[in-house]
Amino acid sequence: MKLNQLSIFAENKPGSLNRICSILAENNIDILTLSLADTTDFGILRIITKDWEKARDVLTENRIIVRVTDVVAVEVPNRPGGMCSILDTLSKYSINVEYMYAFAATKAAIIILRVDAPEMAIEKLKADGSVKFVSPEDIFQS
Amino acid sequence: MSQYKRMENPMFNPVSAPDYLPPEKLRELQTERFAFIIRRAYENVPFYRRRMDEKNLKPEDFRTLDDVKKLPFTIKADLRDTYPFGLFASPLKDIVRLHASSGTTGKPIVVAYTQSDLDVWQETMMRTMAAAGVSKDDIVQVAFGYGLFTGGLGAHYGAEGLGATVIPASGGNTERQIMLMKDFGVTAVACTPSYFVHIIEVAEKMGVDLHKLPLRRGMFGAEPWTEEMRRHIEEGAGIRAFDIYGLSEITGPGVGAACECQCGLHIFEDHYYPEIIDPDTLEVLPDGREGELVLSTLSKMAMPMIRYRTRDLTSIMTERCACGRTIRRISKISHRSDDMFIIRGVNVFPSQIETAILNEGKNLPHYQIILTRSHGLDNVEVDIEMTQEMFSDKVSAIESLTARFSHAIEKVLGIRVAVKMLPPNSIPRSEGKAKRVIDRRGNN
Structure with a gap:
């Protein structure tokens, strides 16, 4: 999200x-x-x-x-190749990643993406189904 | 013709009457006053007597204004060399006020006034303010420094002479200045243009919308400023910005002023005689040509100035002004010959860099020009403060902004310039004249 x-x-x-x-x-x-x-x-x-x-x-x-x-936060599995599917989707729709950074929890990693078209990125990633969006509530609990 | 014009103008203030003297009458008055002041200087100031004797000139050799060009020039160093009282033509018992300007090197320059000098000064400042449309109905905040500097008291007595309500705020304490403007319903302000830019910035930060205040007019001077800066001030505060001109060696502010037409500055020629010279050959240039402004005081008793070289670069405008004033105008002074710096053989005025920055950004950011020398080569760095509007979260966007600034400046200078973006408030603010150029070339 x-x-x-x-x-x-x-x-x-x-x-x-x-x-x-x-x-x-x-x-x-x-x-x-x-x-x-x-x-x-x-x-x-x-x-x-x-x-x-x-x-x-x-x-x-x-x-x-x-x-x-505005940045987009998604959760990816904390394993080799975990991030690739997201980048594949974005590149398929020519959405440009301006910059990104990540932080890892035990099982999953959260990636913060700054893209040139955040709305479209969310829509396409949602359609893709392979990613889990992280809401502010999820992120800031603990 | 001009007589009719001024009568038709409902804004006309009787104090401005001398601005409309018929030209022949004005020349006659100038000739008479010039002859008087030359005699006074010759008889009372050994410096002038010596200078004139060296040229085999006697006061009676001056007959017409055409003879002015024979007279010797006076320069700033002459004031310094005769420090403190060497150029006074009146005994101290007749002198009622002294002012001093901070010399950039060593001793200041001292200037003196008799009561009649103060009266003339007040009159020309009243005419300055009347030209900007200020009247007894105005509330005028004077944010020029009060003290040895002539700006504060000069503007003060001018506004008071018109019967306006004067707030002697002096310079500094910007938040209080803005509070006074708001609470007292100030309609006109007088200060340096760079200080007013600072006021606009602080008002924004305080959440005060200057456009919504009764403030309508500003009279700005004491430092060169550009047409772009005038537009920036007018848009940033919703006021009309009028140029005023003066220098303490001549009297202080009140030597020249912009009128409602805002095109150039009328010189109060009945008291100050202007000439434009070529600063290299010292020849008098015809009207319309740019050169160094030279001024002579025609009524100053305590300290007459004969052909004082101001270092300000301008030209005398030839067309008659639409406002109907007959006194001549000089074009806006955006640079001084001693502001100029030479970088790798190129002559540069800070105003050229300011214009380039303003053309690139929407607002005027704070900036400073830093000159350094490494391995015998001059380098120019321009520091520009980042603003909210210019900032981006992307490195590439900031880098391209920086590149646009350097290209714009390089186009003017013809040499490579390093532009550095700094956080807000990194460049020291001035409450008087802005310090735009830091020359560190002497230090290494």
Whole structure:
């Protein structure tokens, strides 16, 4: 299912991630998973958190640039080749994966996909039947 | 003709009457005042006497305005060399006010006013504000710094002279400035253009919509700014932005001002005589040609300035203004000859870079130009602050934005430029004149 990911602009220099993380920590925001894209000059921190609205607001108040991005979360079996069927489906319909990251639980892994057409991706993956969608409730329980 | 025009204008303020003098009358007045000021300078200021003697000039050699070109120039270094009181033509007992401008190197420049100088200054600031449509019905917030800088007090007495309600907010404490605007129903503001851009930004952050406030007019000056920046301010705050011009060496603000037509700035020629020269040959250029603005004060008693080289680059506009004013206009000053930097042999003005950035982005982000030198080669880096609108979660999108900025700037400069996107508030804000260029080439 669709999730709201926070994308955060960070300068590529010591201390800039600390600042973002300590603002989130002070506001008691639990990060479920994250990914960091980096270039020589800047980085984009992408995080998945239950309290995305609160996180967005506290970061904005601290003049940190943050944007909410729609991403798709699916569960795949935690075994070799588990991810392939999803990518097959997406490529069959020419849906472009901008970036993705994953986190593993014991039996299954959850993959966060940023695609250029999230609605269509969900529809086609649903039709495909081989994947299990993960709702925010499933993801954030525990 | 012009007389009729001004009478028809319901906005006409009687303080502006000298703006409409018939040209022959104005030339006559200028000639008479110029002759007086040359004599005063020659007789009371050893510096001017020496300079004129060197050219074998006596005050009586000045007969018509055509003789102005024979007079020696005065430059900023002359003010520094005669620090503090060397250029005063009045004894201190007749001087009622001193101002000083921060020199970028060493000692400041001191300027002096007699009571009659302050009266003229106030008059020209009243005419400046009247040209921007300000009247006694306005509530004017002066957000220029008060103090040794001439901006604050200059604007203050101008607005007060018109009978407007003046809020002497001075510079700084931006959130309070916005609170005052909102709570007092401020209709006009005077400050540097870069500070107003900062005000727009802070108002947004505070959730104050400047478009919904009674604020209608802004008078901006004390630093060069571009036409693009004017549009940005007008759209960002829902006001009309008027250009004002002045420099403390001449008097402070009130040397020239934009009228309702917003095309160039009228010089208050009955007090300040403008010429445009070629900064290299020092020849006087005909109207319409761009060069360095040279100003002479025609009524300043405490500290006459004869042919002061302003370093501001502009031209005298030849057409008569649609507003009916007969005093001549200069085109908008977007750069100064001493702002210019030379990078690998190319002359560059910060305003050219600003225009390129504005053409690429929708809004004007904060930016700073950093010049460095490595292995004997000059490098330009332009730091631009990321904004919410420009940001994307995709690296490729930010990289192509950065590339678009560098291409736009490279097209202007003709050399490679490194553009770096920074988080908000990384570039220090100024509450007065913006510091756009950091030159680190001397340090290595």
